[in-house]
Amino acid sequence: MADVTGRILALLTTLQSGRSFTGEELAARLDVSPRTLRRDVERLRGYGYPVSTRPGPGGHYRLVAGSAVPPLVFDDDEATATLLALAAMATGGSAEGGTVEEAATRAYGKVDQYLPARLRHRAARLRESLESTTPPGPGTAAGNLAVLADAVRDRRIVAFDYRGRTGRASSRRVEPHRQVHHRSRWYLLAWDTGRGDWRVFRTDRVDGLRTTHDVYAPRPLPADTAAEYLRRGLDKERTRVVLTVAAPAAAVADAFAEHDAEVGALTGERSRVAVMVDTWQWLLTPLAFLDAEVTVQEPEGVRAALEGFAGRLAGKAPVVRQRS
Amino acid sequence: MADVTGRILALLTTLQSGRSFTGEELAARLDVSPRTLRRDVERLRGYGYPVSTRPGPGGHYRLVAGSAVPPLVFDDDEATATLLALAAMATGGSAEGGTVEEAATRAYGKVDQYLPARLRHRAARLRESLESTTPPGPGTAAGNLAVLADAVRDRRIVAFDYRGRTGRASSRRVEPHRQVHHRSRWYLLAWDTGRGDWRVFRTDRVDGLRTTHDVYAPRPLPADTAAEYLRRGLDKERTRVVLTVAAPAAAVADAFAEHDAEVGALTGERSRVAVMVDTWQWLLTPLAFLDAEVTVQEPEGVRAALEGFAGRLAGKAPVVRQRS
DNA sequence: GAAATCACGGCCGGATTCCGGCCACATCTG
DNA sequence: CAGATGTGGCCGGAATCCGGCCGTGATTTC
Known part of the structure; x- marks a missing residue:
């Protein structure tokens, strides 16, 4: 017993x-x-x-049900939004403990407790009907986010080890400016004192984070908002490709929805899109779905690559004929 | 421990x-x-x-979904994650009423208000240091998700108008099975009574949703989980495409690793691949990575599509010249 | 049909936890 | 003040738990 x-x-x-x-x-x-x-x-x-x-x-x-945290006076939509938000954040979570993604996963199953009885029922139903795909990815340590938030607030220089894309680690001392949540990843926009320039770091690649006692002076941002800076792709290594497409802006935005793209309408039937890609190959599927005339404005390399590919595709296709 | x-x-x-x-x-x-x-x-x-x-x-x-669990309580990380999730969802949201983004904004305020003091500070600082880039995208009606959740639970057939990828609207009557969150979009997996098959609908393209009084009988899922079904892309009739590629079999197999493909060597430098795809557009990225001469053996439709696409890509590309 | 993946559950020895009892103490009611 | 009731330290013996090992069986993939 x-x-x-x-x-x-x-x-x-x-x-x-x-x-x-x-x-x-x-x-x-x-x-x-x-x-x-x-x-x-x-x-x-x-x-x-x-x-x-x-x-x-x-x-x-x-x-005592919720004496520390009284039941929230949510309405239906708010309860729904909370569950959705948590599900969205949980996506991309890892199995490692201590990450925000994991915490969101846990919270997802628990919100009921904080809802008034009337909605508890509803939230449970909603959760039952939902499923979330969770591609395994590196998680972001919840602790790091909090530490960085404090450092930003106190204008404290922080030091950490950073694992670059290649896996090479380097030691950094930076002035943390903002944290940006972008496409289910967390980034830190900071002034790298060693390099004397603005840099964007992926929070999940930060190790051994510690706050120093040194305080830094505020510095004007390189862009209007940190998010914009990030989107503009000053985050190196990816290529910014600008295209003109013979399709309405809405359709283009939809096709590139999975990518990091800014779409603008030129005319009702033509749009301009600036998209960040790792390599040009990734452009093809969205373009194919649009299946409209496309012009690569920049960079030159991508234009050449697409032309070459188009040639290989078109040049040989008609050769073989076969029934069945 | x-x-x-x-x-x-x-x-x-x-x-x-x-x-x-x-x-x-x-x-x-x-x-x-x-x-x-x-x-x-x-x-x-x-x-x-x-x-x-x-x-x-x-x-x-x-x-197993729907089993009752004891009341579970939030820990600090979970509370923080909830706030972060709501903040992320609220950002970029439209001011229109009825959207989840707007509801998330309201929910954030309420959760924040009821949080224990110790967590409020932490959350406040976090939020200050954060920015989010949730793409504005079409707002998903919070109401729809909730209505669908109830319909799933009650096994009620629902009716709605669906705007397809092409923008063509159609009227549907479906048996809602699950809602899946995938890559920051919401999908509904349902049995389309009109078509007599499983279909996946994007929730943000659903209009005029209403629950009927008709109850449907449970139906075995076409996959183990709805998310898996969605990921596998079994939602459409897939096409078997046979290609000849001027590249070694190993390279081809590698390029198509994510697909359902059979690769055979013709000579050391030429291979034949049979691959199952939803639509021809998905062929492009692997082919682009191979960047080799390709011949579509079958079916005719795919060959024509690829030719047409190649033409549009190559035909217009050389027009504009621009340095930078 | 062979190989790889993954859940299952028996067994064992050593480490950890648990339990009941006992006791001094704090709190609250009447 | 007296009695009821919650609190928590300590102790020694008993029960449980844990990780590792291994063979089994189901299921998918090639």
Whole structure:
């Protein structure tokens, strides 16, 4: 009968009724000694459940649903949005502990607790009907985000080791400016004191982060907003490709939805799109879905590559004829 | 670290997310050996929680949807993650009413307000240091997701107008099965009663959604999970395309690694590949990476499509010259 | 049909936890 | 003040747990 977990679950169920119970009563119910019951209550608190007690005659144990955090007065849409937001953030999470993605995954299954009874039911249904794909990726340490946030606030220089794309590690001392959440990744926009320039770091590639005692002077941002700076692709290594496409802006935006693209309308039927890609090959699928005339404005290399590819594709295709 | 109860609670939380996990993944998450994980699952079942499993590649553990779990409580990281998630979703959102973005904004305010003081500071600083680039995209109506969730639960047939990729609208009556979040979009996996087959709909392209009074009989899923079905792209009739490529078989196999392809060598430098694709557009990225001469053996339609696309790509490309 | 993947569960020995009992103490009610 | 009731330290014996090992069986992939 030494099944702690079972007892805790039973205790939780019992206390959930809202009634209050004396220690003796609970002990009898769980069939353990009062001493063990006390320990169980202690454990429950350890897991974060607020159990209120009162000594003296008429004393009791009671589970206080949301005394620390009162049930939120969400409306339906807000509850829905919360679940969706968590699901979106959970996507891309890793199995490692301590990441925000993982925390979001956990929170996803728990929001009920904080909703008023009326919505609890609804949230549970919503969650049941939803599924989320979770491509395994590097997770972002929740701790790092918090540390960086503090450093940004206090204008403290931070130091860390950074693993570049190639895997080469380097030591950095930077003035953290903003953190940007972009396409389910976290980035830090900072002034790299060693390189004397602005740099964008992927937070999940930061190691051994520590805040120094050195305070830095505010510095004007290289762009209007940090997000814009990031989007503009000052984050090196990727290529910015500008295209003109004979299709409406909406259609183009849709085709490039999975990419990092800015779309602008030229006329109703022509659009201009600036997209960041690792290599030109990735342009093809969205372009093919548009299946419209395309002109590469820049860079030269991509234009040449696409021309060459088009030639190989078109040049040989007509040669073989075959039924079936 | 031998805290069975804590692990069981954590395990419930994890499985509650609705995803499925491999044993190894869960073991890593809980920081125990796989053997212990198996024991934990066994315990879970002992307490009445239905955990479904499957052996073999792609095996998993999953909590059967809809099972009641004890009330679970947020920890600090989870609360923080919730705020971050809401902030990320709120950003870039339109001011229009009824969208999830707008609801997320409201929800953020409320959660923040009720957070314990210690977390409020942390959250406030985090938010200050953050920016988000959620693309403005078409706002998903929060209402639709909730209505669909209820319909899924009640097995009610729903009707709506669907704007296809081409913009053509069609009227649908479907049996909603699950909603899947994939790459920051929401999809509905449903049985289309009109077409007599499974279909995947993008929730943001659904208009005039209404629940009917007709109840449908459960139908076996075409895949293990809705997310998997979506990922596998079984939603369309796939086409078998046979190509001849001027590249070694190994290189070809590598390029098509993500696809469902059979590769055979013709000579050392030429290969033949038979690949199953949803639409011809998906052929382009692997072909571009090979960047070799290609001949479409069959079907005729794909050859014509590729030729046409190549023409549009090559035909217009040389027009503009520009340095920079 | 062979190979790889993955869940399953028995067994073992050593480490850890748990339990009940006992006790001094704090609190609250009447 | 007296009695009821919650609190938590300590102790020693008992029960549980854990990781590792290994053979089994289901299932998918090639």
